[in-house]
Structures are given as C-alpha cells and as structure tokens.
Amino acid sequence: MTETATTAKVNPWPHRLAVALALVTLPLIAVGGLVTTTDAGMAVPDWPGTFGYNMFLYPLSTWWSGPWDLFVEHGHRLLGALAGLVTIGLVIAVWLGDSRRWMRDASLAALGLVIFQGVLGGLRVLFDERMMALVHGCTGPLFFAFSMCLVELTSRTWRQPAAAQNLPAGRRLARGASLAACLAYLQLTVGALLRHIPLDAPPQVFRAALLFHLVFAGVLVVLVGMLAASAFAGSAGHPSLRLPANCLALLMITQVWLGVSTYVMKYSWPAWMDRFDFAASYVVQEKSFGQSLTATAHVVCGSLILAGLTTLALRASRLYAAKTSSELGANLTLMRAAT
Amino acid sequence: MSVCRNWRHCLAALLAAAFAGLAGCGSPDAKFVEYRTYARLSEKAAGYENGFTHLQRQDVNNVLAALYGTPDAPSLPALANVDVTKLLDISKLKLAAGSVGSDGKGRPRGLYREHCAHCHGITGDGNGPTASFLNPYPRDYRAGLFKFKSTPIGYRPLHEDLKKIVIDGIPGTAMPSFRLLPDQEIEALVEYVKYLAIRGETERQFYNGLKDDISESDFLSHADPAVAAKELADGNDGKAPAQKAIDEKVAETDKQRLEAIKGYTETVFQKWLEAAEFMTQDTVKVTNRNDAMRVLREELVAAGSNEKKLTDEMVLAESQQRGRKLFYGPIGNCFTCHGPTALGDGQLGDYDGWTVELIGKTPKKEDIKDYIKHGMPEPRNIRPRNLRHGVYRGGMRPLDLYWRVRNGIEGTPMPGNDKLKPQEIWHLVNYVQSLPYEQISNPYEAVPENRRERN
Numbered sequence: 001m002t003e004t005a006t007t008a009k010v011n012p013w014p015h016r017l018a019v020a021l022a023l024v025t026l027p028l029i030a031v032g033g034l035v036t037t038t039d040a041g042m043a044v045p046d047w048p049g050t051f052g053y054n055m056f057l058y059p060l061s062t063w064w065s066g067p068w069d070l071f072v073e074h075g076h077r078l079l080g081a082l083a084g085l086v087t088i089g090l091v092i093a094v095w096l097g098d099s100r101r102w103m104r105d106a107s108l109a110a111l112g113l114v115i116f117q118g119v120l121g122g123l124r125v126l127f128d129e130r131m132m133a134l135v136h137g138c139t140g141p142l143f144f145a146f147s148m149c150l151v152e153l154t155s156r157t158w159r160q161p162a163a164a165q166n167l168p169a170g171r172r173l174a175r176g177a178s179l180a181a182c183l184a185y186l187q188l189t190v191g192a193l194l195r196h197i198p199l200d201a202p203p204q205v206f207r208a209a210l211l212f213h214l215v216f217a218g219v220l221v222v223l224v225g226m227l228a229a230s231a232f233a234g235s236a237g238h239p240s241l242r243l244p245a246n247c248l249a250l251l252m253i254t255q256v257w258l259g260v261s262t263y264v265m266k267y268s269w270p271a272w273m274d275r276f277d278f279a280a281s282y283v284v285q286e287k288s289f290g291q292s293l294t295a296t297a298h299v300v301c302g303s304l305i306l307a308g309l310t311t312l313a314l315r316a317s318r319l320y321a322a323k324t325s326s327e328l329g330a331n332l333t334l335m336r337a338a339t
Numbered sequence: 340m341s342v343c344r345n346w347r348h349c350l351a352a353l354l355a356a357a358f359a360g361l362a363g364c365g366s367p368d369a370k371f372v373e374y375r376t377y378a379r380l381s382e383k384a385a386g387y388e389n390g391f392t393h394l395q396r397q398d399v400n401n402v403l404a405a406l407y408g409t410p411d412a413p414s415l416p417a418l419a420n421v422d423v424t425k426l427l428d429i430s431k432l433k434l435a436a437g438s439v440g441s442d443g444k445g446r447p448r449g450l451y452r453e454h455c456a457h458c459h460g461i462t463g464d465g466n467g468p469t470a471s472f473l474n475p476y477p478r479d480y481r482a483g484l485f486k487f488k489s490t491p492i493g494y495r496p497l498h499e500d501l502k503k504i505v506i507d508g509i510p511g512t513a514m515p516s517f518r519l520l521p522d523q524e525i526e527a528l529v530e531y532v533k534y535l536a537i538r539g540e541t542e543r544q545f546y547n548g549l550k551d552d553i554s555e556s557d558f559l560s561h562a563d564p565a566v567a568a569k570e571l572a573d574g575n576d577g578k579a580p581a582q583k584a585i586d587e588k589v590a591e592t593d594k595q596r597l598e599a600i601k602g603y604t605e606t607v608f609q610k611w612l613e614a615a616e617f618m619t620q621d622t623v624k625v626t627n628r629n630d631a632m633r634v635l636r637e638e639l640v641a642a643g644s645n646e647k648k649l650t651d652e653m654v655l656a657e658s659q660q661r662g663r664k665l666f667y668g669p670i671g672n673c674f675t676c677h678g679p680t681a682l683g684d685g686q687l688g689d690y691d692g693w694t695v696e697l698i699g700k701t702p703k704k705e706d707i708k709d710y711i712k713h714g715m716p717e718p719r720n721i722r723p724r725n726l727r728h729g730v731y732r733g734g735m736r737p738l739d740l741y742w743r744v745r746n747g748i749e750g751t752p753m754p755g756n757d758k759l760k761p762q763e764i765w766h767l768v769n770y771v772q773s774l775p776y777e778q779i780s781n782p783y784e785a786v787p788e789n790r791r792e793r794n
Contacts, residue, residue, distance in 0.1 A: 039453045042440030067445025128438050199369070199456045203471035203716075210472060267513040271474035274511050274725070281730040283508040284515035286454060 011097030014107075015154040017090040021110070022147040022307075024086055026300070028079040029140050033299035035076050036195055037292045040069035041133055047122035050074055055081060080118055083143075087114045090150070103153060110150060113143050134196035138189045141303040145181070148307040152314045157240070169236040170320025173227065177313035180223045184306045187216045191302060195295075217259060224252045224309070231312060238319055244312040251305050258298040265291040369410040369438070369452075371462045373400065374481055374542045375713040376697055381546040391549060398558045399545045402600055407538045410452075410461050411437045413531075418601060421608045427537070428530055434523075435531035450524055451531045458513060463535030465693075466714060473513045476716050479693055480532060481539020483610065484750045487733030491746045492755050495536075495614040501529045509732045537607055544603035552599070560600065562592035626761035628737055632658065634762055655769060662770025670758050671767060676723040681774050683725035691721045692750030721751055729775030740768045 035041050044050050050058040055077055063074050087110050094107040117139045124132040152158055190213045197206050230236050231245035265288075269279035285291060373396060382390040408414035413432045415423045439449035447453070452461070458477035460467040465479035478485065487504055488496035505525055508516030517525055545559055557563055567588040571580035580588075636654050640646045665671035666681075678685035690700065697715055698706045707718060724731065733739050733748070744764050747755030759767070 039439050042438065045440065067441065069441055070445065128440070197457070197468045199452060199461055199468065201468040203466060203468055206468040207471045267469070267473065268511060271511075274728075277728055277730070280511045280725070280728045283510045284513065285508075285519065286515035286517050287519050 010156055010159055011093070013093040013096075014090065014098050014103075015151070015156070017086060017093050018147065018150040018154045021083065021086045021090055022144065022151050024079065024083045025140075025144045025147050026303070028076070028083050029144055029303050030296060030300045031072060031076045031079055032137070032140055033296040034072050034292065036133065036137065036299075037295045038069060038072060038287070040072045041124065042128060043067070043069035043073040044077070044125065047125040050077065077121075080121065084114050084118060087111050094154070098154070106150060106153065110143075110146055113139070113146060117143055130196050130198050134192050137192040137196060137299075141188050141306050142185065144303050145185075145307045145310045148311055149314060152311055158318065167236060167320050169230065169234060170316060173230050173234075173236040173241075174313060174316035174320055176223065176227050176230070177309055177316050180220065180227060181306060181309035181313055183216060183220055183223065184302070184309050187213065187220060188302050188306060190216065191299070195299075217256065220305075221252055221256060224248050224305070227309075227312065231316070236316070236320065238315075240315050240319070241312060244308050244315065248305065248308045248312065251301055251308060255298065255301045255305060258294060258301055261294045262298045265294050369461050371400075371403070371410060371538070372460070372464060372466075372714075374462075374464070374539060374546070376710055376715050377481070377543050378546050379710065379713045380697055381550040385550040391546075392556070395549060395558055398560055399542065399549070402545065402560050403538065403542055406541065406600075406604060407534070413534060416601075416604050418605050418608065421605045421612070423608055426608060426611050427534055431527040431530040432534055434527040447524060450527050454517065454520075454528060455532070459535075463532065463539060464714070466716065469513075471716060474719065475512060475691075475721075476719070477513070479539075480536040481542065482693060482696070482750075483536045483540040483607070484692060485536075486748050486750055487739075487743075488749065489742050489746070490614045490618060492749050494617055495611045497615060497618060498529060498533070501532055502526070503734065505529055505532075507734065510730050511732065533611070537611065540607040540610075541604050544607060545600070548599060548603060558596075560593075560596055562589045562596065564589050567592060625738060625741060626765070628741075628765050628768070631762045631765035635661075635766075658766045658769045659773045660770075661763070662766035662768070662773075665759070665763060665767050666770055670763075671756070673767075676752060677726055678723070680779065681726040681771075683723045685723055686752065687720055687722060689721050689752045690718055694718045723753070726771055726774045727777075727779070729772070737765075737768050737772065740771060741765065744768065 046052065048055055053059070055074075058074060063071060087107075091107045091111050094104055098104065117136065120132060120136040120139060123129070124136050190209050193209050194206065194213060197209070228245040228249040231238070231241035264282070265284065268282055268284050269276075273279035378391060378396060378399075406414070406416040413429070413436045415427055415429055415432075417423075434448060435451040437449045437452070439453045441447045456467055457469050458467045458473060459465055459480065460470070460477075463480035465477040467477060470477050483495055485496045485501065485504075487509075488494075488500035490496055490500070502525060504514070505517050505528055507518070508514050517528065520528075549559055553559065554566065557566055564585055568580055568585050571584055571588055572578060632651070632654055635658055636649060639649060639654065639657060666673045667679075674681070674685060676686040677683055690698075690702075694702075694715070697710045698718065702718065707715075711717065731740060731743070733743055741764055743753065744756060744759065744767050745761075747753050756764075
C-alpha cells in the first residue's frame with residue numbers, strides 16, 4: 001500500500017461495518033453488565049440453545065413477557081449473536097474491499113475474539129462457573145476497544161497521509177495513552193474480579209482487589225487528566241485528538257462518580273462517615289433499579305474509557321510516532337511477527 | 340506470507356489451548372467450612388496439646404452432613420423428641436440453597452448465594468469474600484446469636500425478628516434492605532439463615548462433646564476399638580479381652596454416641612422453639628406506650644396538676660424528663676457507654692461477644708494471632724450508638740427501642756434491664772427519641788456545647 005493508492009477511492013463498507021460493530025458491542029456490554037448485576041447469568045440453563053429452542057427461534061412473546069432475568073440473559077445472547085454476524089460481515093467487507101494485509105488479519109482477529117467470547121459465555125452457563133464469567137467479563141471490553149481500533153483503522157482519515165511530526169511531546173503522548181490503556185484494562189479486570197469474586201475466596205482477596213482498584217483509579221485519574229491536557233492544549237495538541245481527549249476527561253469524572261455511587265449503593269458509606277446523619281441513616285436497597293443501573297453504568301463507562309484511550313493512543317501514534325499510516329501498519333505487522 | 344501464516348497458527352493454537360483449559364474447568368460443589376475458631380477454643384479448653392485430629396474433625400463434618408446435608412442439598416435431621424418442621428420448612432430451604440439460577444418461569448433458586456453469601460459466607464460464618472472490609476463485620480450465624488430481636492438475651496430470635504431485619508436492612512451498615520424481593524423469597528432467606536444458625540450451633544455442641552466426653556483419640560460418632568480394648572483390659576487386670584467382647588463394647592459405645600448426637604441436636608432445636616414459647620407469656624408482653632402515657636397523666640393529676648390544662652405535650656415532656664433521670668441514674672446507667680452527651684463516646688474499648696468468646700475482654704496478642712490464623716476476623720472495638728442521630732440500627736419504631744432497653748442487644752455490652760418497669764422503659768424511650776431534637780444535637784453547635792458539657 002502506497003500513499004498514492006490511499007488517495008484512490010476507498011470502499012466505505014469496512015468502515016461502516018466497523019462502526020456498526022462498535023455500536024452493537026457497546027449495548028452488548030451494557031446488557032452483559034446487567035446480567036451480572038441482576039445475577040441473571042443462569043436464567044437460561046442451556047447453551048447454545050435457549051430452553052431447548054434454537055436461540056433465534058425462541059418465541060418472541062415468551063422472551064418479551066417472561067421473567068426479567070430471562071429477558072436480560074436471552075437479550076444478551078441475541079445481541080452477542082448480532083455482534084458475531086456483524087463481525088462476519090466486516091471480515092467479508094475487509095477481504096473484498098481493503099487490500100491492506102494487516103487489516104485483513106485484524107478483521108480475522110476480531111472474528112476469532114468474538115467467537116472466543118461467545119464460547120466463553122456458553123461455557124460459563126454449561127459449567128455454571130463464576131471464574132469463567134469473570135474471563136467473559138474481561139474479554140468484552142477488550143473486544144469493544146478492538147472494534148473501536150477497527151473503526152479508526154478503516155476510516156478515511158487514517159488512510160490519508162498524516163502530516164507526521166517528530167515531536168518528543170507527541171511521542172510521550174502516544175506512549176502515555178498506550179500505558180494508560182494497559183492500566184485501564186488492568187483496572188477493568190480487577191473490577192471484574194470484584195464483581196465475580198468466587199464465594200469461597202478468602203476475604204483478603206476481595207480486600208486486596210478493592211484497594212488495588214481504588215489506588216489504580218487514582219493513578220488513572222491523574223494520568224488521563226495529564227493526557228487530556230496534553231492532547232488538548234499542550235505542544236502535542238492536535239484537532240484530531242481533542243474529541244477523544246474531551247470525552248476521556250468527561251468519562252473519567254463520570255466514572256469516579258459512578259464508582260463511588262456503586263460502592264455506596266452496594267456497601268453503604270464507610271463506617272468512619274457515620275458521624276454524618278446522611279451516612280448513619282443510609283440503608284442499602286438490594287436489587288433496586290438505581291443500584292443495578294449504577295453498577296452497570298460503571299461497567300459501561302470503564303469500557304468506554306478503555307476504548308477512548310485506545311483511540312487516543314492510535315491517533316497520537318499516527319501523528320507523532322510514525323511517518324505514515326502505512327508505516328504504522330508495517331510496524332504493527334513486524335511487531336506481531338516478533339511476538 | 341509465512342509470518343502471517345505463523346501468526347494465524349499461533350492464534351488458533353492459543354484459542355484451542357484456552358478452550359481445552361476451560362473445558363477442564365467446572366464449578367466444584369460448594370462446601371460448608373469447618374468451625375475452626377470454635378474447634379480451637381474447645382481444644383484449648385480440653386487441654387489437648389495437639390488439638391483434635393484431622394479424623395476427629397472429619398468425623399464431625401460427616402455427622403453434620405448426615406444431619407443437615409450440603410449447601411446444594413440441605414436436609415433436616417429426624418429427631419424423636421422435637422418436631423423440626425415447626426421450625427424449618429425444607430421446601431423453603433431448597434429455594435434458598437444451591438447455585439444461583441431460575442427456571443423458565445422465573446422461579447428462583449440459590450437465593451442465599453445470590454443475596455447473602457458474599458458477606459455472610461456459604462456456611463453463615465460471617466466470613467464471605469467481602470467480609471474483611473465491612474464495618475461492622477457481617478454476622479456469624481453459627482453461635483445462634485442475633486443482635487436485634489424481641490427476645491431477651493440468652494434466647495434465640497423469633498422468625499419475625501430475623502424477617503424484620505431482612506426486610507428493613509440495618510442503617511449505616513452494608514446489610515441491605517430486601518424490601519423489593521417477593522415475600523416468598525424473603526421467607527426462604529430467613530429459613531435458610533435459621534438453618535445455618537442451627538447447623539452451626541449443632542457443630543458447637545459436637546465440639547463441646549469432643550471436649551467434655553471423649554478422649555483425645557476418640558470420635559464423636561463411633562468408638563475406637565483400640566480404646567475399647569484398652570478400657571476392657573484395664574477393667575480386667577490388664578488381660579487382653581476377647582474380640583467378641585471388644586465388638587460388643589464398640590457396638591454399645593456407638594449406640595450411646597448416636598444417642599448423644601441426637602441429644603446435642605435436639606438441644607439446639609429446643610432452644611429455638613423455647614424462644615417462641617417464652618414470648619407468648621404474659622410477663623414479657625409489651626405495654627402500650629399510650630397506656631404508659633395515660634398512667635403518667637393520672638399520676639400527674641393525682642399530684643395536683645390541672646387535668647384540663649394538662650396537654651399531651653406536657654405529659655410527654657414530663658415523661659422525657661423522667662427518662663433523662665433514668666438515663667443518667669444508677670438503674671438506667673446509659674451514660675456510662677453512650678457518653679454523658681449521648682454521642683456514643685462513653686466506653687470505646689469493648690469487643691463484641693463473638694470476639695470476646697474467643698479472646699476474652701482483655702486479649703493477649705498471641706491469642707489474637709492464634710484465632711486469626713483459625714479464621715477469626717481482626718478484632719475491632721464495638722462502639723456504643725450515637726443517640727443524637729436518631730438512627731437506631733435495630734429499628735426506628737418506639738417498640739424497637741423498647742425491646743433494646745428491656746432485652747439488651749445480644750452479643751454486645753448493651754445489657755437487658757429487668758429492673759426497669761415497663762412504664763419507666765417508655766420514659767427512657769421518649770427521652771432517647773427526644774435527643775436528636777435537642778439543640779446540642781445540631782452539628783453546628785454540637786462540638787462546643789458537648790465540650791462544655793463534658794468539661
């Protein structure tokens with residue numbers, strides 16, 4: 001792929017389907033979060049069928065008007081299947097409409113990941129195993145972040161020559177965003193552990209995970225704040241980085257608020273706060289709408305932050321770390337070969 | 340091209356390995372955990388240097404499993420002298436037991452693991468995965484002791500007492516309100532909590548049996564032939580007994596021990612049944628607050644107050660004044676713990692009953708270390724309630740406060756008070772309920788006011 005080639009007409013379908021995939025995956029994660037929050041994971045005891053039916057032929061009226069946990073779990077399965085179908089469409093579109101070899105590999109990787117995720121979800125049901133639900137819960141955001149990468153990589157902007165600058169601050173921004181994305185994912189896995197903690201785990205495990213989650217939240221707030229400031233106004237600032245930077249700053253504030261709310265709505269205010277009337281009189285309402293919504297929103301917001309950081313890292317890399325997007329593609333291929 | 344092919348092969352191999360690894364997984368059956376802290380306490384009391392043997396503890400677990408089943412399949416013991424169905428409903432237990440899920444019609448199962456086990460643990464030992472950072476710690480049911488109940492200290496709670504806490508939750512703690520669950524599910528949870536408490540109490544009884552009646556190498560459910568042979572030989576001038584005599588001795592001992600097991604179990608059930616019977620007695624029935632106020636009004640009129648000018652507010656004020664005297668007086672003696680300003684800062688160095696049972700009121704470091712090793716949570720001092728918030732963990736109704744004053748709070752330094760007459764208890768309740776409305780309770784003024792009052 002040369003720069004001349006990129007100016008030729010680009011098939012829009014890979015990008016459209018990548019966007020569709022991201023748009024399907026986000027609600028899929030939200031409903032998946034709701035499955036965990038409402039303990040609906042075992043509402044349907046079989047897989048890949050639903051109570052003996054083919055998943056797609058399960059009576060719509062029974063699903064729609066059935067119990068809430070069945071509604072959520074079967075809905076999650078249908079959305080998952082839709083994500084799988086869109087991914088297949090994306091692979092076909094990329095193989096027919098995109099000549100970049102690494103892009104084809106990336107689309108295949110997406111397909112592998114979505115299949116892996118689907119099978120994980122199925123095994124979680126068949127084995128009734130919380131640890132598998134944990135892995136399933138960690139793979140979802142990873143897939144969403146990957147789908148956002150595909151959106152970026154298939155975009156028209158990405159395929160145009162970048163006015164790359166050899167700017168140390170820009171390279172630091174790219175490296176910082178990549179590091180923050182790794183930390184955000186680590187943070188997300190610890191969050192998943194807190195939500196899927198095995199019932200026979202010693203209390204020290206949960207305690208350690210919670211402390212880790214809190215410390216990493218602090219680290220991420222500082223790191224994302226610095227990245228957003230740098231992307232927005234620093235010497236590495238660039239118009240294409242402003243949207244992800246703005247979104248990340250907003251998402252981080254929302255996420256901290258959601259995290260505190262999730263904790264309080266599940267475990268009440270910390271004991272040292274009982275000098276205040278509002279804390280001393282607060283009663284946790286188990287399975288309330290607010291409790292479910294807050295915990296699920298915290299999960300979704302975490303996935304969005306991961307996706308935002310990945311996007312920022314990709315854009316910053318394109319601008320500052322490589323001379324051209326095709327060179328970045330080549331670098332990616334070489335990195336994969338090395339691993 | 341070859342790089343690309345290798346990469347795909349690597350991915351395929353990784354996926355295959357992941358699936359193979361996961362296929363080997365499976366949810367292991369949930370298990371009740373041993374009551375290690377109480378076993379340790381019994382060992383120490385019995386003076387067993389090496390503690391109970393692994394086989395002895397296994398023996399206790401086997402007997403418990405035979406009586407009470409497993410977390411996935413609970414059962415109830417068949418006892419000759421006690422009707423266990425009066426206390427526990429096996430159909431409700433089955434709704435609460437097992438792993439979380441539901442059938443196609445939305446009928447749930449595994450309610451306890453869905454709602455309670457994260458904090459209270461599968462065994463009800465108060466040691467679930469989230470337990471260590473919660474303050475106060477989740478309740479350990481196994482001693483059969485519950486704080487907030489209508490029965491006096493020493494008595495087990497009523498079904499309604501437990502249900503009230505499950506429905507209302509406990510303000511300012513991680514114990515949630517399950518008000519949004521259907522009544523059938525709340526009933527199932529309460530039954531399961533009782534089941535775990537009774538099972539735990541039975542386990543305690545068994546360790547008491549091991550401690551008191553059985554030698555260091557002997558078992559709860561069956562006799563050791565070697566011990567039987569030694570006993571026979573000791574009773575026969577050291578001559579080795581015949582095998583038949585040993586077998587008969589073993590069979591006889593086994594029979595006695597099975598009877599003992601039933602006896603221990605019946606004792607536990609009887610304690611729970613006694614509580615319900617005790618609460619039907621006239622002497623423990625609660626006097627109505629309105630009646631108490633009427634009696635006070637009559638007293639005031641008899642003492643010369645103008646009946647027509649005596650408003651309800653004036654009667655209430657008098658009641659609160661009398662309650663205040665009791666609060667600071669030698670009979671009520673509430674200020675010792677709750678503090679002269681009722682901010683809950685009187686006595687801060689106590690531990691709760693679950694902790695004191697193991698390590699005593701003035702614990703030694705080595706005891707704390709030893710019991711923590713056996714599963715006791717890090718000891719924390721128990722704090723008397725700050726009565727100026729107007730938030731009472733056992734319930735906000737005046738009746739709840741009446742019970743707290745009359746019955747005390749099980750497992751805490753808050754004692755029951757049988758010296759107070761019902762009318763006096765209501766005076767105290769009225770005074771306690773007035774505390775949040777005193778000027779001193781205003782947070783902007785509390786600190787200097789309190790400081791002055793303390794000084």
